[in-house]
Amino acid sequence: MTATQTPPRIRVAGLTKRFGDVTALDGVDLEVGENEFVSIVGASGCGKSTLLSLIAGLDDPTSGTLEAAGVPITGPGRDRGVVFQQATLMPWLTVQQNVEFALRGEPGLSRADRADRAREFIGLVGLDGFESSHPAQLSGGMQQRAALARSLSYGPDVLLMDEPFGALDALTRRTMQELLLEVWEQHRLTVLLVTHDIDEAVVTSDRVVVMSPRPGRVQRIVAVPIPRPRTLASERTAEFRELSDEILGLIHAGA
Numbered sequence: 001m002t003a004t005q006t007p008p009r010i011r012v013a014g015l016t017k018r019f020g021d022v023t024a025l026d027g028v029d030l031e032v033g034e035n036e037f038v039s040i041v042g043a044s045g046c047g048k049s050t051l052l053s054l055i056a057g058l059d060d061p062t063s064g065t066l067e068a069a070g071v072p073i074t075g076p077g078r079d080r081g082v083v084f085q086q087a088t089l090m091p092w093l094t095v096q097q098n099v100e101f102a103l104r105g106e107p108g109l110s111r112a113d114r115a116d117r118a119r120e121f122i123g124l125v126g127l128d129g130f131e132s133s134h135p136a137q138l139s140g141g142m143q144q145r146a147a148l149a150r151s152l153s154y155g156p157d158v159l160l161m162d163e164p165f166g167a168l169d170a171l172t173r174r175t176m177q178e179l180l181l182e183v184w185e186q187h188r189l190t191v192l193l194v195t196h197d198i199d200e201a202v203v204t205s206d207r208v209v210v211m212s213p214r215p216g217r218v219q220r221i222v223a224v225p226i227p228r229p230r231t232l233a234s235e236r237t238a239e240f241r242e243l244s245d246e247i248l249g250l251i252h253a254g255a
């Protein structure tokens, strides 16, 4: 790397994670560029969630290097927003309050600014009119919208998503994929998405990381050269089907 090059947004090198006798990750190397959308796929138990939680700083590696924009990752940070499969909203707060809560501690934001910013992102995810609802009054898809609004509201450089639509019914899932594509077009940021859904990975991503079964290693990285902006209609192209089949084949071959 020369002095003029900026470091990648996320860099993982020689990453190993053991839980007792279980080696979840074994020497994972991965670089994710600024504003790149990368998905991680692979058989159940191959270490996808472990990799994401290490990048989120929610756990420590056994060995290896983890950096965000050249800075070692030593814990969670507001440069990295996280969205999990189950929306982790605070049930006693309204949608508006949940988002505002995430904005507490943002430097230079008054209470009124926080309220405005929260409304802006609630609108962005299509939850206008539900600001005063509590999570229990929302469907699963709406809760994930609120969780997305919350994670985007403080302007993270990286969005880490672990099966964010995995608990949703098929139709809602499709709607959320469309929303994610739209949001990413409007607010380009670096996204790392863990998913079991190969089509979801291909339609959203610039590159798809295929992991080998335990111990998790990077088996192959497949580039997705389908032009952007993409919509779910992009899935109807022959190019899409070929890439999706190739990735499925890689997962099956590794299993």
Ligand SMILES: Nc1ncnc2c1ncn2[C@@H]1O[C@H](COP(=O)(O)OP(=O)(O)OP(=O)(O)O)[C@@H](O)[C@H]1O
Residues within 6 Å of the ligand: 019, 022, 023, 024, 042, 043, 044, 045, 046, 047, 048, 049, 050, 051, 214
């Ligand atoms: N906290 C933990 N303690 C012990 N073992 C763990 C822990 N977290 C993960 N593991 C083990 O590490 C391995 C990788 O788990 P991980 O959840 O990262 O896989 P995954 O690819 O995300 O799986 P899935 O697709 O089923 O969600 C598994 O064998 C799992 O049992």
